[in-house]
Amino acid sequence: MLEIKVKIEAPDLSQAITQLALAVKGEALLSTDNPAELVIPAETPMAVESAAKVEMPADVPSPAVSATVEPVQPPMMNAPVPAPMPETPQAITLDTISRAGAALVDQGKMDDVLNLLKGKYGIQAVTQLRPDQYPAFAEDLKGLGAKL
Numbered sequence: 001m002l003e004i005k006v007k008i009e010a011p012d013l014s015q016a017i018t019q020l021a022l023a024v025k026g027e028a029l030l031s032t033d034n035p036a037e038l039v040i041p042a043e044t045p046m047a048v049e050s051a052a053k054v055e056m057p058a059d060v061p062s063p064a065v066s067a068t069v070e071p072v073q074p075p076m077m078n079a080p081v082p083a084p085m086p087e088t089p090q091a092i093t094l095d096t097i098s099r100a101g102a103a104l105v106d107q108g109k110m111d112d113v114l115n116l117l118k119g120k121y122g123i124q125a126v127t128q129l130r131p132d133q134y135p136a137f138a139e140d141l142k143g144l145g146a147k148l
Contacts, residue, residue, distance in 0.1 A: 092134040092148070098126055100138065100146035112144050 010016070101113050117123050120140065121133065129137055138148050 092138045094127065094129070094131075094134065096148060097129070097134055097138050097141060100141045100148050101126055104141065104144055104146050107145065109144055113141075116140055116144070 104110070104113050116137075117126065121129065121137065123129065126137075138146075142148060
């Protein structure tokens with residue numbers, strides 16, 4: 001969301017608003033020199049507060065206005081909340097696959113684990129796996145029913 005503040009500079013704006021309010025109430029007079037100009041009787045108080053709620057009729061000319069637009073950063077409290085990041089899988093470590101293998105041994109699948117180590121990886125124990133082999137071995141253990 002982008003917030004834009006507009007600064008309006010209009011000389012004699014309060015007098016123009018007062019003239020408009022009086023015109024709406026029928027108390028101002030049209031100038032004889034310029035029919036678009038209103039004349040306020042001298043005894044009329046300049047109470048702008050009551051005129052501020054009056055809407056300008058379409059046939060009344062508006063005063064000249066110069067505007068400066070300055071972009072403003074939105075407050076941080078309105079910043080969108082980022083979506084939660086998906087959980088990244090934990091790095092597979094020797095400890096992780098050792099625990100998974102031990103759980104399979106407890107389930108009576110010791111022969112399956114040993115056959116996997118010897119047959120596919122050509123080693124006798126999990127500790128002989130290279131770190132780059134851990135993810136593949138973990139997937140093989142999942143295939144045997146391990147929960148990683």
